[in-house]
Amino acid sequence: MKVTIVGTGYVGLVTGACLAEIGNDVFCVDVDPRKIDILNNGGVPIHEPGLQEMLRRTRAAGRIQFSTDVKASVEHGDIQYIAVGTPPDEDGSADLQYVLSAARNIGKYSNGFKVIVDKSTVPVGTALQVKKVVDEELKTRGLEGSDKHRFSVVSNPEFLKEGAAVDDFMRPDRIVIGIDDDYAGNLAREKMKRLYAPFNRNHERTLYMDVRSAEFTKYAANAMLATRISFMNDLSNLADTVGADIESVRRGIGSDPRIGYHFLYAGCGYGGSCFPKDVQALVQTARENGHTLRILEAVEAVNHDQKEVLVNKIVKRMGEDLRGRTFAVWGLAFKPNTDDMREASSRRIIEALLQRGATVRGYDPVAREEAGRVFALDLADRPEDLKRLQFVNTQQDALTGADALVIVTEWKEFKSPDFWHLKSALKTPVIFDGRNLYEPEAMAEMGIDYFAIGRPHAELDRSDSN
Known part of the structure; x- marks a missing residue:
């Protein structure tokens, strides 16, 4: 089947790659030429396990293409996925400008029956807004009500976990499809049923419902x-x-x-x-x-x-004034297996340490570059704080000579470190663990002062402390 994906972020890129993997002809479009250049040169603008290998296969097989050509993208796909961002507005509501812009382009360039799939996370009632925008564009072209240019707006929310998005798409626990019960909706239902048939061979995973319920479900x-x-x-x-x-x-x-x-x-x-x-x-x-x-x-x-709890523990142990103190921070991304820094706890924690005069050395297996970009923006009006923030290449680089270790993201490589080496690398053997990776009693026996979330603080064994 011919499928168009509007937007090459996490949802769009994973959706496009996975649909191409099972044999569909996929056209991914984005207004950001930088992203498209990266993809056309064999790169991937996000970190997602398994995605780059899948894109390499599907690109080599000629089943996926990337472009900024909006007209060509609309003409390509009978099924048009809208997978653009819906960032929060000032009042917390979802900003739909990118969704409605994509809908407007579909109406502007539609060349036949289209199934328009809202894949972006959108509030209840968005499908109706999308339908209205497409109708307006078709009316401008004199095509409103044309049988050839019928369309149906479908809600198909994503349930992808960053860091496991490819597996989640290829082995879904459910596929939610909200669809109208009318002539166009029935045509759309048949197309969606055919598209998702490969995921339903062992047992039926698709849940059909009305559009508003599907939007609400996500x-x-x-x-x-x-x-x-x-x-x-x-x-x-x-x-x-x-x-x-x-x-x-x-x-x-x-x-x-x-x-x-x-x-x-x-x-x-x-x-x-x-x-x-x-x-x-x-x-x-x-x-x-x-x-x-x-x-x-x-x-x-x-x-x-909760994002201040770890900072409060640090202040209680080491004082409000942290000038002259250096903290090693393990983990910058909001969760493991991603470089996504959006709303990451590390941002609040590191900023709080810097505000109190501390120096911070941060390490993350994949998010170092993205963290550098994000903190440069976050601290643009605090250049003195930014000077005391360094991102390093290894766990050891972060530890050496630091006054304490702060763990923010539960990457696998942090779960079983060499504690004796860790202890000797730190000026003082103190760990503030925001993910409860270790056992308090075991840390105490090694002479490590260990502070976790909601766990008792064990008395140190001082017999072999630094």
Whole structure:
């Protein structure tokens, strides 16, 4: 089938590559010529495991192409995926300007029946706005109501985890499709059914529903996951106060099959491209419709405060004035297996340390370049702070001579370091762990002063301390 993907970010690029992998003829279009140049030269503008290899195969097979030619992209695909960004507006609502611009181009250049698929995360009612914009363009061309230029707007939200997006697309747990129950909708349903048939061979994974319910489902899913995270983070702070161990609590409640273990890990807050903006957008949708989502407002507030918890532990242990102190920071991206710095906890933590006069040496396996770009913008009006921030090439480079280690992202390579080497590299053997990677008792036995999230602080064994 001929498919067009509008937008070559995480969602668009993964969707395009995976659909090409199973044999479709895919045309990816983007208004950013830099991205298209990178892709046409064999590169990938994002870090996503398995994506570059898939693009190499599909490009070599001639099943995927990249261009800035909007007219050619519309003419190419019977199915037009809109996979552009929907950043939060000032009030927290989703900014739909890029979605509606893509819809306008489809109406402007449509050359036959089109299935227009909203793949971007959009609020309830967006499909209606997209339909209105396309109708306006067709009317301008004198084609409104033409059988040849019929179209159907479909909601097909993505459920991709950054760092595992390729696997999530190729082995989905569900495929949600919202579609109108009319003549054009029935034609669109048949095309979508054919397109996704390879993913349904073992068992049917597709859930058909009305468009508004499909739009709502994406926000509800991310809001539920964010709620579980903030719930555990809120409990972790109480555990700190009463002397309980949040890891024991997690195992105790997670063993209940009604609860399960997923997204029950306490830490230093969630970030990324989805959870923060989707929670905000759903809260704002409720306000616009005269409702208050009290639980989600609390989820957002807890997450905001959680990004300061690790800083508060550092200040309590080392003082408010951190001038002359150097901190090694392991992990910059908002989660492992990505270079995405959007809403990353490291940004708040590092800025707080710099504001108190500290020097920071940050290390991340893949996000170093993106972190440099982001912090240059974040600290543009604080050049003196920016001078005290350095991004290094190895874990060891970050550690040597630092006063303490701060762990922000749970990369696999951080889970089993050489603790004796780590201890000797630091000026003082202190770890502030925002992801609860280690056992407090084991750290204490090695003479490492270890501060985690919602876990008891064990007394040090001083017999072999530095």
